[in-house]
Amino acid sequence: MSGPVQTSPATTMISFARGAPSTDIVDVEGLKQAAVTAFDTDPAGMTGYGTAVGYVPLRRWIAEKHGVPVEHVLVTNGSMQADAFLFDELATPGAAVITERPTYDRTLLGLRNRGADVHLVTLEEDGIAVEEVAALLEGGLRPTLAHVIPNFQNPAGYTLSLAKRERLLELAREHGFVLFEDDPYVDIRFSGEPLPRMLELDGGAASEHVVYASSFSKTVCPGIRVGYLVGPPALIKKIQVRATNTYIAPNMVAQGTVYAYLQGERFPAALERVKQALAERVGLLDQALRAHLPQATFRRPEGGYFLWVSLPEGEGHDVARITTEAAARGVAIVPGTDFLLEGGENSFRLAYSAVQPGDVDEGVRRLAEAIEAARAQA
Amino acid sequence: MSGPVQTSPATTMISFARGAPSTDIVDVEGLKQAAVTAFDTDPAGMTGYGTAVGYVPLRRWIAEKHGVPVEHVLVTNGSMQADAFLFDELATPGAAVITERPTYDRTLLGLRNRGADVHLVTLEEDGIAVEEVAALLEGGLRPTLAHVIPNFQNPAGYTLSLAKRERLLELAREHGFVLFEDDPYVDIRFSGEPLPRMLELDGGAASEHVVYASSFSKTVCPGIRVGYLVGPPALIKKIQVRATNTYIAPNMVAQGTVYAYLQGERFPAALERVKQALAERVGLLDQALRAHLPQATFRRPEGGYFLWVSLPEGEGHDVARITTEAAARGVAIVPGTDFLLEGGENSFRLAYSAVQPGDVDEGVRRLAEAIEAARAQA
Secondary structure, three states: OOOOOOOOOOOOOEEOOOOOOOHHHOOHHHHHHHHHHHHHHOHHHHHOOOOOOOOHHHHHHHHHHHOOOHHHEEEEOOHHHHHHHHHHHHOOOOOEEEEEEOOOHHHHHHHHHOOOEEEEEEEEOOEEOHHHHHHHHHOOOOOOEEEEOOOOOOOOOOOOOHHHHHHHHHHHHHHOOEEEEEOOOHHHEOOOOOOOOHHHHOOHHHOOOEEEEEEOOOOOOHHHOOEEEEOOHHHHHHHHHHHHHHHOOOOHHHHHHHHHHHHOOOHHHHHHHHHHHHHHHHHHHHHHHHHHOOOOEOOOOOEOOEEEEEOOOOOOOOHHHHHHHHHHOOEEOEEHHHHOOOOOOOEEEEEOOOOOHHHHHHHHHHHHHHHHHHHHHO | OOOOOOOOOOOOOEEOOOOOOOHHHOOHHHHHHHHHHHHHHOHHHHHOOOOOOOOHHHHHHHHHHHOOOHHHEEEEOOHHHHHHHHHHHHOOOOOEEEEEEOOOHHHHHHHHHOOOEEEEEEEEOOEEOHHHHHHHHHOOOOOOEEEEOOOOOOOOOOOOOHHHHHHHHHHHHHHOOEEEEEOOOHHHEOOOOOOOOHHHHOOHHHOOOEEEEEEOOOOOOHHHOOEEEEOOHHHHHHHHHHHHHHHOOOOHHHHHHHHHHHHOOOHHHHHHHHHHHHHHHHHHHHHHHHHHOOOOEOOOOOEOOEEEEEOOOOOOOOHHHHHHHHHHOOEEOEEHHHHOOOOOOOEEEEEOOOOOHHHHHHHHHHHHHHHHHHHHHO
């Protein structure tokens, strides 16, 4: 610890830390109705064990959404569990894996815990630096897996361009690795135009190189813990065996409720409300950053939960100290260092998903104060 | 395949195979009401991420039930997921582990898949042969874990006696291994007197040698996928880290619904109904076995889902062939060989939990025919 820190216990905490929606933008009433509908219409399916493929009607819905036969789909207890199964299969000890730099901290941890040989590749504003990937491959690297968050990346908020999606696929085909398209945020785009999934670009049902993951955490709610994988049937079958051996079957009550919710009338309007709320929050955050932190650089995202802020290099910023000073002033952030194996001391992630609009400006004002206080100690 | 098999496609399948309740003994209406109550009373807790410890009020309820502080409890997506986390921690490659012979097939598979050195110890009608365990320990075996299903064991239906519970604990203390008390069936006892848990015998909150697992699959329903571990806080904390890294948090919607259900008025009567139905089914099964398979030996269980049947040795019974012949006659069983690393050719498991009372006698009649037909081929 470096010197005394001002504490203001009376201040209400404003959190830019957690990538989760505030409860006011979750359609609790709709979910409750969906649960009732699901128990009424399919009592045996909701209460029985089911199998590791997931709740059968939801699996079919997902297969139709992505234009693939059901054998390509496995529905899991949240998409992180899906990631974990895929990593168990492909990110074995010593296996080379490519990820973005920065990337989701739990992805890095999951890969490192399995003893994978992780290669981080620069993330640019239009996505992973594909020529850096190509150079690694030309240099002899033979990855089993490349992990990419194509839309509104966590932590940066950036989106992978169409040209780069195509180039990545080309590399995956040429060098025979699995491209893991980890896409939980895709359906909460609030501006700009959607881009095709790499799964589709690779032929959808004919795709041999893409494993696609997504989730209902962002469109329905996180506590329901429903995610899924779409990929080549042989690989999905192997992961299904892992899932059976781990938990027999995922949660049928939750998956049946999600299915009933998706079939119901409230879902489209509820999703629209989430997107509007996120658009409003990111607009306010953009404004507040320009007002209180004019020295910061960032790219305003077109969807998702996150915005990545960098302070000028060479000014001796120490994000650990900034985080501490911010906490003392009642504002929570996640330091950039959490999303990298090295570096990130002048960066941090701001999640706007859970911040009330009226708190955004005050939160950034406090953060600017914290940055000044941290710098004064340097 | 051995010779032609009679098929009767018009016959309705009677299944003694799956350890699951029939839907008619699940309180679907009560669960539906509980889901509504849970969404109404705790919308933020139900829909938010939560943490890997599980839904906080349910964790507290479980801690109170077992008389331990909450730090001893981890609520998971079903108890098999809890087993998997514990095995990841203690059944590492080469680690010696003791199990019962026969035991739950998925337990054996989970241990073998992890490369553990599995030692199966005879299961007697009053539970695992404790002096055989003692002999292994005296012979120098140093297990990290001994897995025991104390009540209405799967597949045998047997219950561990009090004297053996005490002796096992003594051995665990003396040799410093974890006694894994895997107890999903305890609350569906329909006759006889309950015995104290080894967790309690080891001092409950002060226990250092017991990790206890149970589930709501048998008392509420399987599709809700809620199980839990109770154990020493340091070990529970390690498993909590694994759970966080695997799925962030288990299902809050399911766990919140279970909690509301346990608090509601319908639970005690619903549990009573399950027990009465199981008692009726086991009574009919006992009767049918005596009538149609007088040569078979079995012990009528005092609770749970399963009954283990052995045919006389030395008569050349082949349970694989019996299973095929039974299937051809519209009756499903699980062969004894599934629950052992070797042997079991003259045994099979009958699950009575999912069989309608009116089908029990006919199912056993068909099974007796199948046994005759299989023997005729030998």
